[in-house]
Amino acid sequence: MSRIGDWVRECQIWGSVFRHGIPRDRRTRAMAILSNVFLHLHPVAIRKSGIRLSFTWCMGGLTFFLFLVEIVTGVLLMFYYRPTVEYAYVDIEGLRAHVTLGLLREMHRWGAHAMVITIWLHMLRVFLTGSYKPPREFNWGVGVVLLVLTLLLSFTGYLLPWDQLAMWAITVGSNMARATPLAGHEGPAAAFLQIGGVPLVHGGDDARFGLLAGTFVGPNALLRFYVLHCVFIPVVVTVLLAVHFWRIRKDGGVSGPL
Amino acid sequence: MPTKELVTKVWIDPGCIVCDACETTAPDVFEVLEETCIVRPAALSIEFTKPRTQAIKDAAEECPVDVIKFDVVALEVSEAEAAAVPAEAAAPAPKPAKAEKAATATHAEPKPASPIKAPTAAHDVTHTVAGAPDPSIAALLRAAMTRGGNAGIERAGGGMTESGEAWKRKDPRELPPDARQAMVMEAARKAKQEGDVSRRAFMSNAALGAGWLAFGAGAAVSIGPAFGRFMMPNVLEEPDPRIRVGKLQRYLEMDPGGVNEDFKPQGIWMIREESRVAALNIICTHLGCIPNWLPNDRKFKCPCHGSGYKPDGVNFEGPTPRPLERFRIYLEDGVVIVDKSKKFQYELGQWDQPGSSIPA
Numbered sequence: 001m002s003r004i005g006d007w008v009r010e011c012q013i014w015g016s017v018f019r020h021g022i023p024r025d026r027r028t029r030a031m032a033i034l035s036n037v038f039l040h041l042h043p044v045a046i047r048k049s050g051i052r053l054s055f056t057w058c059m060g061g062l063t064f065f066l067f068l069v070e071i072v073t074g075v076l077l078m079f080y081y082r083p084t085v086e087y088a089y090v091d092i093e094g095l096r097a098h099v100t101l102g103l104l105r106e107m108h109r110w111g112a113h114a115m116v117i118t119i120w121l122h123m124l125r126v127f128l129t130g131s132y133k134p135p136r137e138f139n140w141g142v143g144v145v146l147l148v149l150t151l152l153l154s155f156t157g158y159l160l161p162w163d164q165l166a167m168w169a170i171t172v173g174s175n176m177a178r179a180t181p182l183a184g185h186e187g188p189a190a191a192f193l194q195i196g197g198v199p200l201v202h203g204g205d206d207a208r209f210g211l212l213a214g215t216f217v218g219p220n221a222l223l224r225f226y227v228l229h230c231v232f233i234p235v236v237v238t239v240l241l242a243v244h245f246w247r248i249r250k251d252g253g254v255s256g257p258l
Numbered sequence: 259m260p261t262k263e264l265v266t267k268v269w270i271d272p273g274c275i276v277c278d279a280c281e282t283t284a285p286d287v288f289e290v291l292e293e294t295c296i297v298r299p300a301a302l303s304i305e306f307t308k309p310r311t312q313a314i315k316d317a318a319e320e321c322p323v324d325v326i327k328f329d330v331v332a333l334e335v336s337e338a339e340a341a342a343v344p345a346e347a348a349a350p351a352p353k354p355a356k357a358e359k360a361a362t363a364t365h366a367e368p369k370p371a372s373p374i375k376a377p378t379a380a381h382d383v384t385h386t387v388a389g390a391p392d393p394s395i396a397a398l399l400r401a402a403m404t405r406g407g408n409a410g411i412e413r414a415g416g417g418m419t420e421s422g423e424a425w426k427r428k429d430p431r432e433l434p435p436d437a438r439q440a441m442v443m444e445a446a447r448k449a450k451q452e453g454d455v456s457r458r459a460f461m462s463n464a465a466l467g468a469g470w471l472a473f474g475a476g477a478a479v480s481i482g483p484a485f486g487r488f489m490m491p492n493v494l495e496e497p498d499p500r501i502r503v504g505k506l507q508r509y510l511e512m513d514p515g516g517v518n519e520d521f522k523p524q525g526i527w528m529i530r531e532e533s534r535v536a537a538l539n540i541i542c543t544h545l546g547c548i549p550n551w552l553p554n555d556r557k558f559k560c561p562c563h564g565s566g567y568k569p570d571g572v573n574f575e576g577p578t579p580r581p582l583e584r585f586r587i588y589l590e591d592g593v594v595i596v597d598k599s600k601k602f603q604y605e606l607g608q609w610d611q612p613g614s615s616i617p618a
Contacts, residue, residue, distance in 0.1 A: 025319065026283075026319050027319055030322050031322055034277055034322050045279050045283060045320070209490060210486075210490055214496055215494070215499070215599070216496070218496065220494075
């Protein structure tokens with residue numbers, strides 16, 4: 001057995017991928033982190049106290065895990081779902097009944113709920129342990145943006161089943177955009193934006209209109225929310241996650257217990 | 259007799275990649291700066307490094323680029339002492355007997371006196387260096403000064419100030435590595451501080467800055483709105499917001515205070531007031547439900563939370579904060595048209611504006 005192991009580790013393919021020995025001592029363990037493009041975002045080493053479950057609750061890690069779950073299940077759902085008024089609802093029904101592992105759609109939904117819960121708990125933990133304080137204040141800011149983006153992912157995903165709940169939830173939610181300062185036609189200061197009595201910001205040209213691509217929740221809104229949900233927001237979240245993880249390392253690792 | 263190794267001195271060679279590993283392992287000995295790791299000033303004392311021997315060795319072992327160097331001495335200790343090794347140093351097994359001789363490392367005779375003097379020396383040096391150095395640089399300089407070797411000899415010969423200057427005139431190749439690093443950083447700091455930017459350099463920087471600023475502003479002004487406009491469709495496949503609700507005569511014949519529910523499916527109540535005809539939006543201004551017209555009570559009553567409105571749309575009971583909205587209304591070829599895309603609100607004084615009603 002060990003001879004097979006030796007043979008594998010001595011062959012050129014193995015050596016070309018892994019430039020260090022098996023991580024048994026401190027040096028090779030450090031090398032394993034530093035020479036891996038994904039792991040090198042993380043600290044080479046962290047304090048033992050910093051990984052105590054009672055200290056971190058592992059909530060950041062769980063949130064990231066759930067994000068990966070959402071990516072995997074979401075991409076699988078995209079193979080069947082068509083974001084049109086004609087097919088959207090039918091496809092969601094079909095995802096439950098017409099495919100093997102129809103559970104995936106439910107997993108995507110439950111995972112989304114769980115992710116919102118864990119990200120809030122993660123924020124609570126960071127607050128309670130004072131880990132938002134300098135030098136980690138920038139990372140706290142990144143984290144708040146990630147929280148908002150997670151909520152936006154939930155919001156945009158809400159519309160896609162295209163049932164009554166989805167329709168009216170987004171109707172109510174997008175109505176809030178009417179009150180955007182300057183950019184919403186019912187918002188503060190929007191009335192000042194006019195030329196010779198002709199308003200520049202009105203119901204057919206304001207923040208809500210840009211969000212829905214129409215004056216009510218219709219086919220354009222469905223397509224727009226689909227693109228935001230599946231491409232735009234996940235890409236931004238992925239980039240910010242890399243920054244978030246890298247900053248943990250640059251700011252001195254997981255903060256120590258108070 | 260068992261022996262134990264003690265670290266007498268620790269320093270950093272050039273080539274640090276700022277991986278933060280050593281600071282995590284031995285935070286009180288190493289500090290990772292932006293460009294390199296340094297040994298903290300406190301850790302220059304032999305009394306400080308001795309009990310941290312194991313942590314320093316661990317850090318040196320895990321350093322991916324091998325730049326952490328240290329000197330050790332092997333001391334003979336009694337069994338009891340060996341057992342009572344400080345917590346950090348508890349791990350290593352006692353070396354076999356031959357280590358006793360081999361362990362005479364570079365500095366066989368550590369001079370305990372000189373490092374202990376270090377604080378005084380360091381204090382003086384800080385004053386001789388031009389300007390007020392950055393604390394980290396000062397730490398590096400102190401590290402260089404308090405180390406044994408030539409600098410120490412000169413210090414013994416001359417005054418502190420002189421030796422400080424002499425150290426600076428020395429060939430950098432003879433200096434310990436972190437002293438060289440300190441010189442580089444000191445030079446960089448000075449260059450930044452002196453600010454002797456030539457006029458040419460200033461002008462070229464200014465031109466470059468202005469150019470980029472203009473480019474950025476131009477790009478933001480042109481591309482930003484263009485992409486913004488892209489998100490606003492110019493053609494909509496939505497139902498026409500203008501609804502034809504029949505001849506005006508039909509509404510003029512209603513009694514004042516009357517309500518016509520024929521166009522409720524389109525979201526409109528046609529109402530007749532004393533001197534005008536208007537179109538009410540049927541959406542409750544509380545939370546968006548649709549109230550019912552109760553002809554016997556002569557009021558609109560919302561089933562959700564009990565908001566009530568008079569026949570002209572003004573609220574009088576329930577939680578709603580404001581009257582129902584009115585749509586724009588106008589005549590075209592004798593036919594009344596209601597334009598749902600434009601609303602008039604009572605609380606903004608808009609019900610008297612033209613277009614909010616048709617005079618009877």
